[in-house]
Amino acid sequence: MAKAVARVAKRRPGRRIRLDNDARRAQLLELGQKAFAERTYDEVSIDDIARAAGISKGLLYHYFPTKRDLYVAGLQATADDLVARTVGAADPKLPPLERIRAGLDAYLDFVVAHARPFSALLRGGIGSDPEVAAVVEGTRTRYMERLLFDAEGTPLATIAASEVPMVRIAVRGWLGFVEAASLEWLLRGQADRKQLRDLLVDTLLVTVRAVVGPPLTGGW
Amino acid sequence: MAKAVARVAKRRPGRRIRLDNDARRAQLLELGQKAFAERTYDEVSIDDIARAAGISKGLLYHYFPTKRDLYVAGLQATADDLVARTVGAADPKLPPLERIRAGLDAYLDFVVAHARPFSALLRGGIGSDPEVAAVVEGTRTRYMERLLFDAEGTPLATIAASEVPMVRIAVRGWLGFVEAASLEWLLRGQADRKQLRDLLVDTLLVTVRAVVGPPLTGGW
């Protein structure tokens, strides 16, 4: 029977499969993330992703009006994931410094577990694109705010509200340290994880001290 | 070369103007740098640059076989400039720490003088592109090698030869600090330049101490 033969054939051409709006969007988002994680932005073509999803290019454009939209959405998802998993999860009964340590541990956990997306997030696939830059920079801001919230009751907390330019510069610099060190650590066998964690904490304390004045000891 | 540009701009249509090979190449490189500094990579079209140079697209492709080649060449030129101007120029009679200070001053000078190209270099216009990444990362390596050479005779010098993973991670982290802080400083009115310089030096010393052990005082 013709029908049976047709069933055996893979993906009968001409047969449409409707998916729930959210499901389709989630599928495309995931496929996009995967594609952009393993290839350059312009090595990835919309047709590729559509083909991988088994749909037409037109449909992809129905969900994401632009290639960059798809890219940015994936980046944003990674960023949200990073922030959600790495801060605010520590036991509030722990001393502040311990909470920060825990936060950095969670950060390094994320780095290891999502190496590819993490690298992609930092390197910023399109670089100078303002929308991409906004996502990355926004993530940094959110991350710092929540991390500094963990420092409640310590001199660090005063930083969160600071408007002094040099303080913001120092904090941003420290974040640059964290990102660069994490990336390097990731590439080189991930040795001495705790030592790295402590290095990050030390640098933060010293940086803050250098900018806001009070001695390192006491109050922590 | 500006002279050549003017001549070409005024040329009668249909009239060809031959330029020396090197001159033409230099002209295109400069125009490319300028274009990529003020627009996104894919906002810049080869036709734009060719038009700006008053030549045909085909000729541009004769000099730079690919759009990315033009982009990378410009980036490389900026990077070379940065390294050349910021290290090794300090008076060798000065104490090591002073030489490093001078090096960082020169770095900040460059940042201010070449704000756009500098940002472009760090943000890496194409991001995940391996060739671009190689240029940026190579620049970092060269920079660190020469900066650490300035530290001859201090504990810092031992770092240059170090193979210990955590040391390289720390150094890379510090560079991340420098870049991020510089960029932030650039964006926020460039206040307190000397304070920033000192912050960078402090961070370097502390980072090194945290990784290699010996106390901060003595030997510097």
Next chain:
DNA sequence: GGTCGCTATTGACCACAAGTCAATAGCCAA
């Protein structure tokens, strides 16, 4: 079970920019 409407889905289409190449014409030497 039939048909009806909503909308997910299609595929042919366009626009534009990257990249190619055989033909052409400046410029310098003789």
Next chain:
DNA sequence: TTGGCTATTGACTTGTGGTCAATAGCGACC
């Protein structure tokens, strides 16, 4: 003045991002 080297052209191909009117799956309702 001429000849030849080569810088230069511009029409061409190709590939990909993006558009849109037409189509068909699927649940709802009789």
